[in-house]
Amino acid sequence: MTNTGTRIRPSRRCAGWLLGLALGFGCLVGPAGAAELVYDDAKLKVVHRVLCGQIDMFKNSSCKAFPLRDEYCHLVPGKCARDDEYLDIRGVVRTTIARGLFGRDYGHQQNAATIAAYERELPIIISKLAATSCPTASNLGLPNVPFHQQHRNFIKRAIFTGQTDETFDLFLLKDFEHFKNGKAALDWDVNAVEYVDGEPETLLDYVDKVLAAPDDGYLNMERRGTVIRLRKLLVHHGAVHARDLDCSHRGQIFCPLKAGAQAAR
Numbered sequence: 001m002t003n004t005g006t007r008i009r010p011s012r013r014c015a016g017w018l019l020g021l022a023l024g025f026g027c028l029v030g031p032a033g034a035a036e037l038v039y040d041d042a043k044l045k046v047v048h049r050v051l052c053g054q055i056d057m058f059k060n061s062s063c064k065a066f067p068l069r070d071e072y073c074h075l076v077p078g079k080c081a082r083d084d085e086y087l088d089i090r091g092v093v094r095t096t097i098a099r100g101l102f103g104r105d106y107g108h109q110q111n112a113a114t115i116a117a118y119e120r121e122l123p124i125i126i127s128k129l130a131a132t133s134c135p136t137a138s139n140l141g142l143p144n145v146p147f148h149q150q151h152r153n154f155i156k157r158a159i160f161t162g163q164t165d166e167t168f169d170l171f172l173l174k175d176f177e178h179f180k181n182g183k184a185a186l187d188w189d190v191n192a193v194e195y196v197d198g199e200p201e202t203l204l205d206y207v208d209k210v211l212a213a214p215d216d217g218y219l220n221m222e223r224r225g226t227v228i229r230l231r232k233l234l235v236h237h238g239a240v241h242a243r244d245l246d247c248s249h250r251g252q253i254f255c256p257l258k259a260g261a262q263a264a265r
Contacts, residue, residue, distance in 0.1 A: 138160060
């Protein structure tokens with residue numbers, strides 16, 4: 001099983017990691033002799049539940065979702081200075097995941113090798129969370145708009161709550177972009193499949209649904225121009241629709257492109 005157009009590159013000891021993630025086996029990560037990071041689907045589910053809430057809270061509280069935590073400065077380079085009481089969306093995601101995997105003492109007790117293992121694994125974790133729906137709807141949606149009440153993943157929630165530029169330009173693109181043969185790609189799987197009301201949906205599918213809605217009814221707190229720009233960036237990095245993926249069984253979240261499928265335009 002391979003991922004779709006997006007090459008996830010961290011060094012790994014566990015063969016067939018995509019199969020392991022898809023089936024919920026968890027994983028040991030890191031090259032031989034390096035620190036290992038152990039987690040499973042149950043732990044990721046808890047992490048994602050907290051993260052979904054933090055995306056809403058971050059928007060609600062004018063970037064004050066977290067109090068000052070000097071111990072996490074390794075995870076938020078340049079944004080967690082000792083005199084800085086704010087964290088950006090990059091820090092929110094990184095810190096929430098780290099705390100979920102390592103506990104509140106992460107940063108005090110973890111050595112450099114463990115932190116390096118976390119950095120290698122982070123694109124994999126983001127890919128898995130990109131296929132995981134939030135357990136509840138955003139509290140920033142309109143109650144009379146059914147689209148607002150669907151439980152999509154934290155990345156789509158960030159778009160929905162008007163945090164697109166911060167999430168992509170300053171984190172998901174900036175931290176994980178690489179180039180191969182002159183083409184831009186991402187270390188996390190931009191085509192991870194989330195199942196919304198039983199139907200497969202990629203990030204590009206979601207963006208197109210938002211843009212296709214009459215009277216901008218699905219934009220919620222984001223601007224149309226920002227979402228149009230995001231769509232171009234996603235396509236540039238290999239994003240496709242779910243219909244262009246060859247998922248061999250229902251529920252599969254990492255799927256190769258169908259034979260002959262073309263990149264989205």
